[in-house]
Amino acid sequence: MLTTKGKAPIVSRQMLVFFAILLSYPLWADAAGLYEYLGIEIVIFIIYALGFNLLLGYTGLPSFGHGAYFGVGAYGYGLAQLYLDAGFIPGLLLAMLAGTVASGLVALFLSHRRGIYFALMTIAFGQVFWFLAIKLRGLTGGEDGLLNIFRPDIDFGLFQISLKSNFAFYYAVALIAVLVTLLLWRLVHSPFGMAIQAVRMNETRARFVGYQVWWIKWTVFTLSGAIAGLAGGLLNVAQESAFPDTMSLHASGLIVMMVLIGGGFVSFWGPVVGVIVYYLARDLLGSITEAWLLWYGLLFMAVMMFSPEGFAGGWGKLVAWVRRRKQGEVLMGGAQND
Amino acid sequence: MTESPPLFVAEHLHKRFGDQVVLEDINLSFNAGSISGIMGPNGAGKSTCFNVLTGMYRPDGGSVFFDGEDVTGLAPERIVEKGISRSFQIMNLFDEFTALENIMVATNRVRHGLHRPFWDIRADSEISHKAAEVLAMVGLTGLENSLASDMSYGQRRALEIAVSLATEPRIVFLDEPTQGLGADGRANLADLIGTLQEKFTLVIIEHDMQFLFRLANRISVIHWGQIIAEGTPDELKANEWVRTSELGKMTTC
Numbered sequence A: 001m002l003t004t005k006g007k008a009p010i011v012s013r014q015m016l017v018f019f020a021i022l023l024s025y026p027l028w029a030d031a032a033g034l035y036e037y038l039g040i041e042i043v044i045f046i047i048y049a050l051g052f053n054l055l056l057g058y059t060g061l062p063s064f065g066h067g068a069y070f071g072v073g074a075y076g077y078g079l080a081q082l083y084l085d086a087g088f089i090p091g092l093l094l095a096m097l098a099g100t101v102a103s104g105l106v107a108l109f110l111s112h113r114r115g116i117y118f119a120l121m122t123i124a125f126g127q128v129f130w131f132l133a134i135k136l137r138g139l140t141g142g143e144d145g146l147l148n149i150f151r152p153d154i155d156f157g158l159f160q161i162s163l164k165s166n167f168a169f170y171y172a173v174a175l176i177a178v179l180v181t182l183l184l185w186r187l188v189h190s191p192f193g194m195a196i197q198a199v200r201m202n203e204t205r206a207r208f209v210g211y212q213v214w215w216i217k218w219t220v221f222t223l224s225g226a227i228a229g230l231a232g233g234l235l236n237v238a239q240e241s242a243f244p245d246t247m248s249l250h251a252s253g254l255i256v257m258m259v260l261i262g263g264g265f266v267s268f269w270g271p272v273v274g275v276i277v278y279y280l281a282r283d284l285l286g287s288i289t290e291a292w293l294l295w296y297g298l299l300f301m302a303v304m305m306f307s308p309e310g311f312a313g314g315w316g317k318l319v320a321w322v323r324r325r326k327q328g329e330v331l332m333g334g335a336q337n338d
Numbered sequence B: 001m002t003e004s005p006p007l008f009v010a011e012h013l014h015k016r017f018g019d020q021v022v023l024e025d026i027n028l029s030f031n032a033g034s035i036s037g038i039m040g041p042n043g044a045g046k047s048t049c050f051n052v053l054t055g056m057y058r059p060d061g062g063s064v065f066f067d068g069e070d071v072t073g074l075a076p077e078r079i080v081e082k083g084i085s086r087s088f089q090i091m092n093l094f095d096e097f098t099a100l101e102n103i104m105v106a107t108n109r110v111r112h113g114l115h116r117p118f119w120d121i122r123a124d125s126e127i128s129h130k131a132a133e134v135l136a137m138v139g140l141t142g143l144e145n146s147l148a149s150d151m152s153y154g155q156r157r158a159l160e161i162a163v164s165l166a167t168e169p170r171i172v173f174l175d176e177p178t179q180g181l182g183a184d185g186r187a188n189l190a191d192l193i194g195t196l197q198e199k200f201t202l203v204i205i206e207h208d209m210q211f212l213f214r215l216a217n218r219i220s221v222i223h224w225g226q227i228i229a230e231g232t233p234d235e236l237k238a239n240e241w242v243r244t245s246e247l248g249k250m251t252t253c
C-alpha cells in the first residue's frame, strides 16, 4: 500500500542515500564495471519513472501509452535545436512544454474515464503519436529518426559548460534528477498528494467529499506527461537523436514494468529501484545472452508472483520480519531474565 | 413554532433507468434541525432518491432546492460545497488511510489547500485536532491511527458517517446506516443520531420502522418509486398501509 505517512521532512534519509549514490556514481562506475553513459540513461529513466509513478502508483491510473509524451519531448528538444537554435535549458523547457501540451490534450479525453477504459484509451492515444512520428517524415525524419542533434554548451553568460563529455552531461542530468525528486517528494506529501491517493482508493467517495476528480486526474496525467517530456528531451541530448521507437507500445510497456518490478505501488523509491534493476539486467544478462529480454521477462514474472509489490514491497516485508524477530528475541531474553 | 421555509425541498422528481421508472413524482421537504426518515421495502427507490438528491444522478424531471437555491443536477463536488453530504449503503471509505486521514482528507481546509505544496497536513496540529473531534462525535476516539481496512464492521459504519460529517455539512443524508449492525450497534447508532441532531439536519433511509419511529420527526414511505404515506411517527402508525405491510411488523431485534 502506497500511503504517505507521518510528517514529511524536506529531505528524508532514503533520499540522502539516493543522492549520495547518484552524485558519486562517476567516481566508482569504472571500478564497478559500469560506465558513465549507462549512468546517464539510468538517471534519465529514473526521472521518467518517478513522474510516471505519480500517475500509476499514487493515483492508480495505468497508462500504457506514456512513451508518447517521452517521445514528444525528445522530438520537441530536437526540433527546438534544429529550427529555433534553442540552447540546452530553453530546449529542455520546450521539451517539457511539448510533453505538457500533448498529455494535457489527451488527458481531456481520459480524465472522465476509469479502469480498463482509461487504460485502453492511453494505448490508443499512444499509438496515434507513434504513428504520427513515423508518418510526419518531414518533421521527424520518419523511421530513420531525427538526427544531427548535438550536445550544446550550457550558457551561463560569463562562462559556458560543455556537455560533450559524458562526465559533464551526467552531472547535468543528475542535478535535474535531484530537483525532480525534491519536487515530487514535496508534492506527494502535500494536500494534493493526499487527494490523488484518495482518488486511487475510492473515486466515488473522493467526489462525495468534494474533490473535482476529473481535474485531479487531468492534472496528474499532464504533470507526469511534462516530466516524461523532460526526460525524453534529455535522452535526445544523450543520444544526439530521437527515434519513433521511444513511442512504441513496447517502450510504453517497459516503463510500466520498471515501475512495477521496483515496487511503485508501495514506495516512492520503487521506480528508482525498478529502473536500476532493468538496466543492470540488460547489461549483465545482455553480456551473457542475446535473449536477455526473455530473462528479464521471466524475472518480472517471478517478482510479480513471489512479491507482487515488487522489490520495494519485498524489502518492506523483510525489514518488518527482521524487526519482529528482533522484538521476539528481546521478549524471549526478558523471559529468561525472569 | 413559527413556520420557516424548509431547508431542503425536492419537487416532482422523476428518474428512469432505461424503461424502468424508479422514481415517479417524488415530493419531499426537510426542515432545518429536524430528523426525517425515508422508509420502504427493498428496491423501492430509496437509494436512487438519495443519488438524485446528492448529485450522483441527474433527475429526468423535477427540481431540488437547498436553502432556496436550485441545486438540481449539480455534480457531487458542487453539492458538497453547498453544505450537503451523504453516507452510502455500501460503505465508501479510503481503506488504506487511517481513520484520522479519512477525516482529514474530507475537510474543507485540506480540499481548498491543493495548491499548497509545502503544507504538511499531518504536521498541522489544528487539522488533526479537528479531525479527532469528528471521530469523537461518532465514538471512534482511540482509533485515530487504525487503518480503515483494519477496523471492525461497526467501526467502519461509524467512520462512514464521520467522513460525511467532516465536510461541515448543514444537511446529511444517511443511507441505511444500521445495515448489518446487531441490536447493540443499532442502539448505539440511535443514541449517536440523537446527538448529531443538535448540529445537523438529518435525513435517514431505514427499513426498520421502529428505529425511525423512535428518532424521526417526520417519515416518508416510498414504494414503487412513489411516496405512498407521509407524516409524524404517530400518524404513520395509524396508516393503513403501514399497519398491514411487512415493514410494520418488523421490530428492532
Ligand SMILES: Nc1ncnc2c1ncn2[C@@H]1O[C@H](COP(=O)(O)OP(=O)(O)O)[C@@H](O)[C@H]1O
Pocket (backbone or CB within 6 Å): B017, B022, B040, B041, B042, B043, B044, B045, B046, B047, B048, B049
Ligand atoms: N444505476 C442503476 N441502473 C439501473 N437500475 C438501477 C440503478 N440503480 C438502481 N436501479 C434500480 O432501481 C430500483 C431501485 O433501487 P434502489 O434505489 O437501490 O432501491 P432501495 O434503496 O429502495 O432498496 C431497483 O430496481 C434497482 O435495480
Ligand SMILES: [Mg+2]
Pocket (backbone or CB within 6 Å): B046, B047, B048, B089, B176
Ligand atoms: Mg438502498
